[in-house]
Amino acid sequence: MTLPDLLPHGTIGTVFWLAVTVFDVVTIVRVLLRGHGVEGTLAWLFGILAFPAVGALAYLVLSPPNIRRTTRRKLRATAAVRQAFEARAFGAVRPCIPAEIDISMLELAAATTGLPATPGNEVELLTENAEAFARIERALHEARDTIWAEYYIIRNDETGHRFLDILGERARASVEVRLLYDAIGSMGIDARRLARIREAGGRAQAFLPVNPLAKRWSVHLRNHRKLVIVDGEHGFTGGMNVGDEYSGRLRRKKAQRFHDSHLSIRGPAVHDLARIFAGDWSFATGQALLLPEPPAPRPACRSVVAIVPSGPDQEHNANAFVYFAGIASARKKAYLTSPYFIPDQPLIRALVTAAMRGVDVRLIVPQKPDVPIVGAAARTYYESLLRGGVRVFEYKAMLHAKTMVVDDAWAIVGSANADIRSFRLNFELGALVADPAFASVLEQRFRSDLRSSREVTLASVTGSSFPTRLRNHAARLLSPLL
Secondary structure (H helix, E strand, O other): HHHHHHOEEEHHHHHHHHHHHHHHHHHHHHHHHHHHOOOHHHHHHHHHHOOOOOHEEEEEEHOOOOOHHHHHHHHHHHHHHHHHHOOOOOOHHHHHHOOOOOOHHHHHHHHHHHHOOOOEEEEEEEEEEHHHHHHHHHHHHHHEEEEEEEEEOOOOOOOHHHHHHHHHHHHHOOEEEEEEEEEEOOOOOOOOHHHHHHHHHOOOEOOOOOOOOOOOOOOOOOOOOOOOEEEEEEEEOOOOEEOOOOOOOOOOOOOOEEOEEEEEEEOOHHHHHHHHHHHHHHHHOOOOOOOOOOOOOOOOEEEEEEEEOOOOOOOOHHHHHHHHHHHOOOEEEEEOOOOOOOOOOOHHHHHHHHHHHHOOOEEEEEEEOOOOOHHHHHHHHHHHHOOOOOEEEEEEOOOOOOOOEEEEOOEEOOOOOEEEHHOOOOEEHHHHHEEHHHHHHHHHHHHHHHOOEEOOOHHHHHHOHHHHHHHHHHHHHHHHHH
16 A cells, blocks of 8 residues: 555545645744744755645654743743843942953843843862762752752762752751753653652752743753752752763663763852743743842852743853853864754854964864763764864764853853753753953863863864765754754
8 A cells, every 4th residue: 555545635635735834834934933044944845845834843742942931931930030120230349350261251141132241150170970969969958948949850870869868858847949940851750759749849840841841841941950959049050961871870781981071159149040040940830939039149259149040931052152152252272062062153153263363172072972962963973073183083082061261351150051952942041251260170170171182183084984074964954953
């Protein structure tokens, strides 16, 4: 039996094809009005026309159709939270900025996020996985009033169990516990432990639960943030999710230990982390949170920090803009690490242009990422970068850190990868730290990672076998989905 034999005929067939045509036309109108760029729009139009109904259905599922609606809903849900705060004067930061730091980066972050930078923060880089989780667990155990936590992944493993058990224990001790977890990233989360947290008086909520019938549901809108706030005074954020591969407690066979970076923050910037959590909580639950008082500054002009949230609810993606502008404005050096490197054209141009200006531009990616297809797609970008003067290194284990350090002056550590998904689709979070001392610490970490990396040469890229090149370029076709 052939495919035409399976399709409806006669009156039923006419109605069927009329419905398909209407479905396709409506979807094509949505594609044209959404503004995916010329290449993206043409690709979707071709798919819809080549595969009636199937192409349109794929568009509705794979290209987030509810971003604008999500934006309006989130803005309404967080309006009450925003109104509780007075605008801070950016001028208060200026006396704390060393002369070698380009203040326009902080102004850009503030313009795209609405969160002006704050001075007087104590920022510590956490790179040893076990120590980072020990610090987080200790802070949770010491919580007196509140624990607000938000993660993309909470595994159903020893580390995930310990984390949820601590939240349950603190909830039983009358600490206000609120947990947000991404519905896709944390799909395997331990439901029994979540129930214990709720039974103890804590709150746990999935971010955008999987429900195709919900108006604002989309498989692509994921909350990729990693955030813990204890008592409104101590914050943790960065690249580490909650799982054995992040904490170093590896029990599973063939499990990879993730080499990552995280931050411990004390000071006024923690209040901005709380604002991000409150907005996400309001969006997920419809309930506004009463924010704690802003922490007092640490020594007056300690690290200046701009908290950088980004996501599909922004007209201009803050992390994408900060990465682009940071590289474009670099005068001496720009060092990046990213586990998933699927850059858009603006980022590629920024990297190559900086290198051609004489800036020392270096990129570290994992040699064998945990998602092999991502590594294959990433290698298709190497040749243009290398020909432009960018130096590319492959770390010999699973690198998961998302960092950038520029000109011995400032650095960013967060959850955003240098990829299309982080710069367009995911809800991300980072901390832009304007502090030469902190930048020096992160650069030392980068140089240490270089010693465990292999430099990629142009000869090795152009000398790849035909099957390898074909596989890599086939993987690249899926770049917008990776």
